[in-house]
Amino acid sequence: MLLEVRNLNLYYSDKHVLRNISFDLKEGEVLCIVGESGSGKTSILYSIIGLLPENAKLEGSIRFKEQELVSLSEKEYRNIRGRHISIVFQEPSVYLDPLYRVGTQVEEAYMAHFGKEDAKEKALQALQKAGIKEVDRIYNSYPHHLSGGLKQRVCIAIATVCNPQLVLADEPTTALDVSIQSRILKLFRAMKEENRSVILVTHDFGVVAEVADRVIVLKDGMMVEEGDVWSIFDNPKHSYTQELLRAI
Ligand SMILES: Nc1ncnc2c1ncn2[C@@H]1O[C@H](COP(=O)(O)OP(=O)(O)OP(=O)(O)O)[C@@H](O)[C@H]1O
Ligand SMILES: [Mg+2]
Numbered sequence: 001m002l003l004e005v006r007n008l009n010l011y012y013s014d015k016h017v018l019r020n021i022s023f024d025l026k027e028g029e030v031l032c033i034v035g036e037s038g039s040g041k042t043s044i045l046y047s048i049i050g051l052l053p054e055n056a057k058l059e060g061s062i063r064f065k066e067q068e069l070v071s072l073s074e075k076e077y078r079n080i081r082g083r084h085i086s087i088v089f090q091e092p093s094v095y096l097d098p099l100y101r102v103g104t105q106v107e108e109a110y111m112a113h114f115g116k117e118d119a120k121e122k123a124l125q126a127l128q129k130a131g132i133k134e135v136d137r138i139y140n141s142y143p144h145h146l147s148g149g150l151k152q153r154v155c156i157a158i159a160t161v162c163n164p165q166l167v168l169a170d171e172p173t174t175a176l177d178v179s180i181q182s183r184i185l186k187l188f189r190a191m192k193e194e195n196r197s198v199i200l201v202t203h204d205f206g207v208v209a210e211v212a213d214r215v216i217v218l219k220d221g222m223m224v225e226e227g228d229v230w231s232i233f234d235n236p237k238h239s240y241t242q243e244l245l246r247a248i
Pocket of ligand 1: 040
């Protein structure tokens with residue numbers, strides 16, 4: 001098993017935001033997390049990658065390739081983040097540094113774990129794989145020159161440049177038009193072929209149908225439904241899932 005999450009409970013100050021979350025993720029699997037705004041989707045991803053805010057208290061267990069993550073120090077997390085587990089944030093513009101060319105930022109993500117020798121080549125490859133056509137021009141651009149969709153793709157390149165085993169993607173396709181969106185989904189499917197895994201947060205059941213192996217439906221910090229993608233579509237058990245499906 002690549003990832004084993006057990007009895008996760010998360011509190012922000014006194015607010016209980018995740019309640020007894022447990023799930024597994026295998027190598028080569030795409031798991032989609034769906035649920036309404038505020039249900040705790042981003043909080044699950046931040047718990048896994050160790051980016052919770054100061055006021056957070058996390059209980060339970062997250063094992064990644066047998067290693068317990070919940071008790072890791074920031075220093076230990078830095079060896080994992082980007083290299084073994086990476087994240088595409090919900091808000092790409094917040095994440096990119098306005099002062100540096102985007103190519104440099106993709107290279108830095110690579111150089112944080114590998115040498116600088118072939119960093120430029122790897123960065124260009126990652127940008128291309130993320131669906132960017134004029135790679136050389138984009139490489140030399142500053143974030144404010146790019147559209148939201150392009151910034152999102154740069155963030156996807158940053159998250160994939162080290163070839164991590166697990167990519168966490170927080171609504172990565174919402175800002176993208178349909179053809180770019182399908183390219184990104186193709187990239188996730190290609191990761192599957194290489195036996196790597198993805199946890200994808202999305203509101204879009206169309207996206208779920210296209211890439212998910214399994215689905216978790218979250219409501220008020222609780223898992224109200226979990227199953228393989230077809231049983232969820234064919235036979236949604238929880239009324240909330242039925243409601244979500246009716247909405248499409
Ligand atoms: N730093 C924080 N301090 C206190 N409460 C927070 C903090 N971050 C998030 N929350 C609250 O925790 C709950 C879960 O938030 P989270 O961002 O995980 O939801 P989400 O499902 O990702 O929502 P969205 O679809 O809007 O992105 C929400 O009620 C939110 O208001
Ligand atoms: Mg969120």
